[in-house]
Amino acid sequence: MPKSAADIARNEKLRQRLRFYEDLGLAPFYRDRNASSSQSTQSPPPPSAAVASPQPIEEALLPKSTPKLVPALPIDTPTKPVVSLPSSGPSLFDSATKLSSETLLQIRDDLGECTRCKLHSTRHTIVFGDGSRKARLVFVGEGPGADEDAQGLPFVGRAGKLLTQMIEAMGLERRDVYICNVVKCRPPGNRQPEPDEVAACSPFLFRQLDSIEPKVIVCLGATAFQTLLQTNRSISHYRGQWLDYRGYKMLPTYHPAYLLRNPAAKADVWKDLQKVMAELGLEVKKKAK
Ligand code: SF4
Numbered sequence: 001m002p003k004s005a006a007d008i009a010r011n012e013k014l015r016q017r018l019r020f021y022e023d024l025g026l027a028p029f030y031r032d033r034n035a036s037s038s039q040s041t042q043s044p045p046p047p048s049a050a051v052a053s054p055q056p057i058e059e060a061l062l063p064k065s066t067p068k069l070v071p072a073l074p075i076d077t078p079t080k081p082v083v084s085l086p087s088s089g090p091s092l093f094d095s096a097t098k099l100s101s102e103t104l105l106q107i108r109d110d111l112g113e114c115t116r117c118k119l120h121s122t123r124h125t126i127v128f129g130d131g132s133r134k135a136r137l138v139f140v141g142e143g144p145g146a147d148e149d150a151q152g153l154p155f156v157g158r159a160g161k162l163l164t165q166m167i168e169a170m171g172l173e174r175r176d177v178y179i180c181n182v183v184k185c186r187p188p189g190n191r192q193p194e195p196d197e198v199a200a201c202s203p204f205l206f207r208q209l210d211s212i213e214p215k216v217i218v219c220l221g222a223t224a225f226q227t228l229l230q231t232n233r234s235i236s237h238y239r240g241q242w243l244d245y246r247g248y249k250m251l252p253t254y255h256p257a258y259l260l261r262n263p264a265a266k267a268d269v270w271k272d273l274q275k276v277m278a279e280l281g282l283e284v285k286k287k288a289k
Contacts, residue, residue, distance in 0.1 A: 102210070124186075129208055137178075138209060138217050148160070209248065213248075215249065216248075221254065242275070
């Protein structure tokens with residue numbers, strides 16, 4: 001019996017999601033719809049893909065040969081918040097109760113084939129995140145572009161290649177860090193995500209950060225900075241400064257896409273990354289090109 005277009009599309013989505021799990025190093029895994037529905041902490045759409053058993057997932061997600069970062073060096077940087085959160089009004093964090101026992105896979109499973117905002121209608125692939133679940137350094141960008149939408153991985157286009165070079169210049173590899181975005185679906189035409197889209201998607205980012213509990217968060221660009229600090233202030237006043245995001249050390253810097261348009265700003269970003277390296281106890285070996 002010939003397959004319908006809907007069946008083909010569903011199979012393609014499943015195939016892409018399975019590839020996502022494989023990219024995380026999950027194999028083998030199995031499908032358990034009942035377990036999936038009982039684990040959900042929000043009200044997700046019916047799960048449509050595989051759910052792995054907790055123990056094998058934990059083991060499979062361990063980086064295979066990730067070098068250990070040396071202990072952090074003391075640095076002379078402010079640890080108090082520079083930007084205050086609003087004192088009134090609903091907070092996006094209200095929907096992001098700290099659940100550090102959540103695994104990234106559980107959060108991804110809760111996200112499901114998400115239709116929580118209008119970006120779902122134009123995306124090809126949800127771009128959840130990529131890297132080590134035990135990363136001490138997390139990069140947060142704005143949202144997927146065309147390449148990311150096609151491949152299901154964050155920062156794989158031109159800007160992504162530049163980010164990879166920056167990571168390697170720090171003496172790390174991509175698998176040592178975790179990379180994700182404020183919104184998980186590509187905004188049409190690479191426009192900025194709109195407030196309702198950020199509000200719908202960012203709780204998953206907050207949960208990812210709580211799951212990883214990194215030592216340092218680097219915000220790439222204004223959207224990540226403004227979302228984490230819930231502020232409308234310009235990133236330009238705070239770029240390169242240590243800020244506090246709910247107890248995590250956070251440093252905003254320019255987005256790699258901005259650096260592609262303004263190569264002269266690479267020097268500023270490299271200075272920012274050197275601060276991060278000092279915080280992580282990484283030796284400065286070479287300069288970014
Ligand atoms: S951007 Fe986030 S909230 Fe919106 S549909 Fe995609 S995954 Fe869901």
